[in-house]
Amino acid sequence: MNATGRSGGLLKLWDNRLFSSNEVISSHNFLINIGTWNGIQEKVVFANIYGPQSVTEKAALWEKLKGIKQEKGGLWITLGDFNVVWGLEERFNSIFCSRSARDFNCFIHEAGLIDVKMGGHKFTYFRNVEVKMSKLDRFLVCQNFLDLIPNVTITALPKEISDHCPILLTSSWCDFGPPLFKFFNSWMLREDFECVFIASWNTFRGFGIPDLYLLAKLKWVKEGLKKWRATTFPKEEADLMNLKDVVHKLDIEVESRMLSDEEIEIRCRGYKEIIEKEKIVVLDLRQKSRIKWAVEGDKNTRFFHGYVNKNNQKNRINSLLLNGEWCTDPLIIKTVTTQNFHLYEQYLFNRSQFSFSDFQTFLNKFVYIRVYVSGDIRRVDAPGFVKLEHSKFYNVIVQSPE
Structure with a gap:
């Protein structure tokens, strides 16, 4: 899609050996390719998005995309510059529009898309003159895609010439032991x-x-x-x-x-x-x-x-920024993370004392705490919580000679 002045312009490249495009749907704000991906039986939809500036035009774009998704089906991978954020924390020193955010969040929910956690930079758009930052670029994928490829990682890479960070979606299995x-x-x-x-x-x-x-x-x-x-x-x-x-x-x-x-x-x-x-x-x-x-x-x-x-x-840590470079080696990630937690380690002479004579009283209090934290006082035997004094292992613990 051609650009209009300094805005817009969509370009999509792919390897024909991996993806075959059978249908193209395009407009000024999106470029959608529907086809087959080697190894995946269901049809796959890649939707490249460039969000408009106007609030009403954004809302109209979300409605149009929802209609296309409902009509075509398939596994959806939606990506691009959406020109909107879903929360106040995704802007820094920049104007936040609550209406645009609300419309965008409704679109994500109603379209059945998921905003996968992004690593790397917190923001993807940087305006150097006025130090304005926003997270405008992202990947939105459907649940079926995540069920099929659960080991998906998204990383915002360092920007160079452009004022936007390139974002990379990868699928790889890291063996953390x-x-x-x-x-x-x-x-x-x-x-x-x-x-x-x-x-x-x-x-x-x-x-x-x-x-x-x-x-x-x-x-x-x-x-x-x-x-x-x-x-x-x-x-x-x-x-x-x-x-x-x-x-x-x-x-x-x-x-x-x-x-x-x-x-x-x-x-x-x-x-x-x-x-x-x-x-x-x-x-x-x-x-x-x-x-x-x-x-x-x-x-x-x-x-x-x-x-x-x-x-x-x-919860998965896919990469760490170490000395200005992104590290994806599982062994190094485990080592650095462990060293970080060692900073809060208590030595033996500084440890809190755990000493009491009535172990049974402690266990009864422990059961009460578990039930209280569960938020369901009416049901002590709520799913995931065991009422210890009714458990057949309770007497084994209490009557232990130690």
């Missing part, structure tokens, strides 16, 4: 968990001041649970796949002949076991997604997967 240990409440529903927990808790032997002793004991229990998880979970996944295979074969058989009473019993029992095992999977997804208002029995796993991916994108 094994994931950190996380306890899932669904583990307590498994029959062998009780034996593993009690054995690990009672077999610990140690010494030291109370806080370090408790820390060492919890680490000992954690190692026992990690070994149990490493051996039990693969077996459970294999059992679930075998159950599905058996039920699927019987479903095929019933189309051509009558099943025997024994086969009908196997099929019914298999369905029940599959449902019970899938419930545990849903519980884990709900806890990963950290949605406090999740309703018990909700089996919308795709919904939970979306929130898990969104949390991962928000």
